[in-house]
Amino acid sequence: MKRIVLLGATGSIGRQAIEVIDGHPELELVAAASGSRSIDGVAPLTQVGGDLVELLERAEPDLVLNAVVGFAGLPATLWALEHGVDLALANKESLVAAGELALAAQRRGGGLLLPVDxxxxxxxxxxxxxxxxxxxxxxxxxxxxxxxxxxxxxxxxxxxxxxxxxxxxxxxxxxxxxxxxxxxxxxxxxxxxxxxxxxxxxxxxxxxxxxxxxxxxxxxxxxxxxxxxxxxMRVPISYxxxxxxxxxxxxxxxxxxxxxxxxxxxxxxETFPLLALARGAGEQGGTFPCVFNAANELAVAAFLEGRLPFLGIAEVVEETLAASDGASARDLDDLVEADASARELAERTLAPA
Ligand SMILES: NC(=O)c1ccc[n+]([C@@H]2O[C@H](COP(=O)([O-])OP(=O)(O)OC[C@H]3O[C@@H](n4cnc5c(N)ncnc54)[C@H](OP(=O)(O)O)[C@@H]3O)[C@@H](O)[C@H]2O)c1
Known part of the structure; x- marks a missing residue:
């Protein structure tokens, strides 16, 4: 039996993952987490909101499927990699934000990093x-x-x-x-x-x-x-x-x-500048990818709330990248700080002058 913890169980990936797990008797869902929606009965151990690392420590998984959306998935990604627990990663934002730290954690931990994208x-x-x-x-x-x-x-x-x-x-x-x-x-x-x-x-x-x-x-x-x-997505999830x-x-x-x-x-x-902005942030390295991600998360939320036009998403990300120093992160605390200050900068670009 493979003991699986599913983070983001109520989402699009999470629901499809439950279907895949239900179809395979050798996969056992031992714990599941969501952000705010109820997941009663989905797994023996469930958690809504709160610290995902605490749940991982209690559940002792063989594999973590991280299907949380956004930067919120980062501590769980680092925990699995550091502890040598195999990680099926849908939460791309965590690898974008923490690339080098995540790879260093994986080298120390020695577990598998299996992409779900x-x-x-x-x-x-x-x-x-x-x-x-x-x-x-x-x-x-x-x-x-x-x-x-x-x-x-x-x-x-x-x-x-x-x-x-x-x-x-x-x-x-x-x-x-x-x-x-x-x-x-x-x-x-x-x-x-x-x-x-x-x-x-x-x-x-x-x-x-x-x-x-x-x-x-x-x-x-x-x-x-x-x-x-x-x-x-059930194909890469199952794989x-x-x-x-x-x-x-x-x-x-x-x-x-x-x-x-x-x-x-x-x-x-030209019409879709965020692809080139991401490439630039990646090439610059340091915390620029983390800044790109943070500004984009904030701008997407603002667009969905009707506070920002569609084309404004790229403008917010571009301005936030230009105002950031992209200094390298030594640890998770540095990344949390880089993420928070990028969100602050991005929020300021949204505010009416
Ligand atoms: N959907 C796809 O086909 C697809 C394909 C490739 C990659 N991905 C990646 O997979 C990830 C999930 O995508 P999705 O489409 O499944 O998103 P989604 O439908 O919006 O689901 C997001 C999940 O994350 C949970 N969540 C949010 N914040 C949380 C927190 N702080 N703690 C614990 N759980 C939290 C949500 O819980 P609540 O429902 O309670 O808010 C929900 O279960 C993203 O990184 C995305 O880029 C998705």
């Missing part, structure tokens, strides 16, 4: 067992979100409801807005840099509207390996939870006879 799960599988000198680059695919093909002028007045209507994935509100702005692909770019040890210039993003190809790995001999499948066995799922394999559309094009960085 579909693109990173795909890349992980394409890279598996390959010597790093044989790999030229990694390509992450992006659906382009609901506003793909629009100009900046056409995005001035878009509403949260329009931004929440994602064409291919059914996800929580924060990541859905991030997909509409392409901030999500920016976060994924930084996540991939840390997960796979690739420099930023070796990670490319292409728009692929049907989300059938999740990632490509380009090899030095001119070959490219791709991972394909219908967009269904991470049952790794290395790769258990069966109810999701069908691709029906090639029904006519698949495999279209790719370059992202429009």
């Amino acid at each position: 579909s693109e990173h799960s795909a890349a992980f599988q394409c890279l598996d067992g390959r010597a790093s000198e044989t790999v030229d680059s990694l390509v992450l695919t992006a659906s382009g979100g609901p506003f793909r093909g629009r100009t900046r002028e056409e995005l001035h007045d878009v509403t949260p409801d329009e931004a929440l209507a994602h064409p291919t994935w059914n996800m929580g509100p924060k990541i859905t807005i991030d997909s509409a702005t392409l901030a999500n692909k920016g976060l994924e770019l930084i996540e991939a840099h840390f997960l796979f040890g690739l420099s930023y210039e070796r990670i490319e993003v292409v728009v692929h509207p049907t989300s059938v190809v999740h990632a490509f790995v380009r090899l030095r001999d001119g070959a490219a390996l791709a991972h394909l499948g219908y967009p269904d 991470a939870l049952t790794y290395p066995e790769r258990a069966a799922t109810p999701i069908p394999s691709l029906d090639l006879a029904s006519g698949l559309s495999l279209e790719f094009h370059a992202p429009d960085l």
